[in-house]
Amino acid sequence: NAGVMQNPRHLVRRRGQEARLRCSPMKGHSHVYWYRQLPEEGLKFMVYLQKENIIDESGMPKERFSAEFPKEGPSILRIQQVVRGDSAAYFCASSPQTGPNSPLHFGNGTRLTVT
Amino acid sequence: DQQVKQNSPSLSVQEGRISILNCDYTNSMFDYFLWYKKYPAEGPTFLISISSIKDKNEDGRFTVFLNKSAKHLSLHIVPSQPGDSAVYFCAASGTSGSARQLTFGSGTQLTVLP
Numbered sequence: 001n002a003g004v005m006q007n008p009r010h011l012v013r014r015r016g017q018e019a020r021l022r023c024s025p026m027k028g029h030s031h032v033y034w035y036r037q038l039p040e041e042g043l044k045f046m047v048y049l050q051k052e053n054i055i056d057e058s059g060m061p062k063e064r065f066s067a068e069f070p071k072e073g074p075s076i077l078r079i080q081q082v083v084r085g086d087s088a089a090y091f092c093a094s095s096p097q098t099g100p101n102s103p104l105h106f107g108n109g110t111r112l113t114v115t
Numbered sequence: 116d117q118q119v120k121q122n123s124p125s126l127s128v129q130e131g132r133i134s135i136l137n138c139d140y141t142n143s144m145f146d147y148f149l150w151y152k153k154y155p156a157e158g159p160t161f162l163i164s165i166s167s168i169k170d171k172n173e174d175g176r177f178t179v180f181l182n183k184s185a186k187h188l189s190l191h192i193v194p195s196q197p198g199d200s201a202v203y204f205c206a207a208s209g210t211s212g213s214a215r216q217l218t219f220g221s222g223t224q225l226t227v228l229p
Contacts, residue, residue: 106158
């Protein structure tokens with residue numbers, strides 16, 4: 001009964017490097033969402049994707065951040081030229097469909113530390 | 116600009132008593148509200164939700180109350196158990212923009228004392 005799988009669980013990057021975070025949604029789920037949690041704060045929406053499509057990226061920083069959900073394989077959140085302020089927990093969630101009767105199922109997150 | 120606020124960062128309750136967690140929101144476009152529970156080093160787990168057409172939803176020990184005029188919702192847990200100790204997040208979504216863009220509060224750490 002695999003839930004939403006995220007890897008790696010922990011990722012350490014030096015300033016200027018690239019970070020790649022992966023998310024495999026629950027079986028049968030075609031909607032993927034990325035959220036970021038800064039220390040002492042709630043989760044903040046970043047992007048919502050369906051297979052091969054970005055539906056809503058209104059929460060994504062304009063530069064350095066990108067996301068994809070290809071036809072095959074996991075969803076990827078990519079952060080280029082990381083800075084210390086990118087240090088956070090990044091959570092992926094999935095749902096089988098959109099709409100209020102379909103609560104999001106979250107993975108255990110990737111904790112990114114930028115040194 | 117916090118549209119969903121949880122003003123109590125922490126709450127301690129004795130085992131067997133009622134836990135009441137509160138949440139306020141400012142955006143009148145929100146029409147669906149959820150509570151998530153989060154243990155350390157894990158992702159949030161969905162607990163219970165309520166649509167704006169209702170004022171109460173109950174699921175076992177968990178009840179969520181919604182007061183639309185006050186833009187306030189609360190989660191009641193009764194009786195509280197030590198395993199309920201976790202961070203509880205209130206979240207809201209609306210019909211504008213992405214239907215699944217949840218706005219989260221900052222969370223309340225609940226500690227249930229044995």
